[in-house]
Amino acid sequence: MKDQHPPIREIGATHSFCFDCRPGLRCFTHCCHGLELELTPYDMLRLRRATGLSSTELLAKYVIIEQLPDDVLPHCFLTMVDDGTARCAFLDRRGCSVYDHRPGACRSYPVGQATIWTGENFERRFVLVQEDHCHGFAEAPVHTPLSYLASQDVSAYETFNKAFAALTQNQAFKEGFRPDPEQCELFINTLFDLDRFAEQVKNGEIILDVPTPAATPTDEELLEYGFRWVEHQFFGSGQ
Ligand code: SF4
Numbered sequence: 001m002k003d004q005h006p007p008i009r010e011i012g013a014t015h016s017f018c019f020d021c022r023p024g025l026r027c028f029t030h031c032c033h034g035l036e037l038e039l040t041p042y043d044m045l046r047l048r049r050a051t052g053l054s055s056t057e058l059l060a061k062y063v064i065i066e067q068l069p070d071d072v073l074p075h076c077f078l079t080m081v082d083d084g085t086a087r088c089a090f091l092d093r094r095g096c097s098v099y100d101h102r103p104g105a106c107r108s109y110p111v112g113q114a115t116i117w118t119g120e121n122f123e124r125r126f127v128l129v130q131e132d133h134c135h136g137f138a139e140a141p142v143h144t145p146l147s148y149l150a151s152q153d154v155s156a157y158e159t160f161n162k163a164f165a166a167l168t169q170n171q172a173f174k175e176g177f178r179p180d181p182e183q184c185e186l187f188i189n190t191l192f193d194l195d196r197f198a199e200q201v202k203n204g205e206i207i208l209d210v211p212t213p214a215a216t217p218t219d220e221e222l223l224e225y226g227f228r229w230v231e232h233q234f235f236g237s238g239q
């Protein structure tokens with residue numbers, strides 16, 4: 001019988017569904033092809049950790065930066081390999097080669113979530129992506145969106161993605177603020193190229209009226225500082 005569910009539908013936080021994903025399913029890794037997988041700054045931090053590449057190398061080798069005429073800010077997408085199947089560049093014969101550090105969207109699939117910044121607080125909305133090729137829905141474990149996300153260890157992703165949403169959905173954009181090309185470049189160089197930003201902090205090129213990160217800051221501390229720096233450069237706030 002044909003699947004009666006639309007492939008993507010909004011679900012509530014307590015909606016329950018059956019799902020499991022594991023090697024051995026005949027669809028294993030089918031979902032790692034032909035994706036338009038947008039990366040967040042925290043995804044980049046984790047991929048940098050997984051690959052051992054610098055963020056500058058990672059950007060050059062695995063990321064497509066795109067800004068369409070109507071886009072307020074540039075977007076970073078993970079490269080798909082031009083091999084006729086458009087497989088993810090991190091997919092190898094055994095599966096995901098960056099599994100422990102895979103992007104947030106890969107972790108949460110088939111649950112999609114949007115973090116909407118209302119100007120006062122965050123609203124979480126969920127969708128279930130139920131594609132015909134995915135056999136995971138025939139498996140037994142029962143989840144809700146929240147229990148599934150918890151099982152995929154997404155909490156650090158959520159923390160940083162909230163900070164990213166607060167920046168990219170800042171009220172100033174709704175009021176017409178448009179970053180100029182130099183500010184767009186700074187947005188990428190700071191948040192998606194952490195090694196370059198670290199070098200600028202070390203050289204004293206970044207001066208904010210907040211405590212600078214420790215002499216050897218963690219990647220996470222640097223990224224938090226990066227959010228403040230971009231906010232300051234865009235809106236004069238974040239200090
Ligand atoms: S069960 Fe779904 S998510 Fe898992 S490998 Fe198969 S298609 Fe991908």
Ligand code: SF4
Pocket residue numbers: 031032033035088089090091092095096097098099102103106
């Ligand atoms: S990063 Fe890993 S899980 Fe995500 S699409 Fe690529 S191979 Fe698949």
